[in-house]
Amino acid sequence: MARISPDEAGGKNVCAFLDVLAWSEFTSRIAGSDDGYNVIVGGTLFSDYSDHPREKVWIPKWKVISTAAGRYQLLARYYNAYKRLLRLPDFTPISQDKIAIQMIREQRALQDIKVGRFDDAVAKCRNIWASLPGAGYGQYEHKLDDLREQFVKAGGTLV
Incomplete structure (x- = not known):
């Protein structure tokens, strides 16, 4: 579950959406992980939360080096800006x-x-998270129905 409180996040739906992202990116499903918060792309874990791990991982399938880490697979260069x-x-x-x-x-x-x-939210965010339907990055994209089911399971409410 997201660690931020629903009050601070902007409501329970926001926390549920964060949980969907972690499920979709597979980080929260890595055995032994801290609900995905300590996952480096490829599935290895880190233990020091003082900074982004900044580990460069070669992804042979896409022939790229990635620094994605954490529950939402944030790249190191974006962490610097958001920090x-x-x-x-x-x-x-x-x-x-x-x-x-x-x-x-x-x-x-x-x-x-x-x-x-x-x-609508998934469609707007798919350019950030490659596992969302329609992202187009070549990664596995989940079906919208499956994501919607996870949202409700996480306590989200649909209109």
């Missing part, structure tokens, strides 16, 4: 939640999530 913007002290679970919410806000999807327009 400054949000005045975050570290890469702890709460900081990761705040970054994901800011990214959602920047996609103009936060209000959709709050009121339960789940499908």
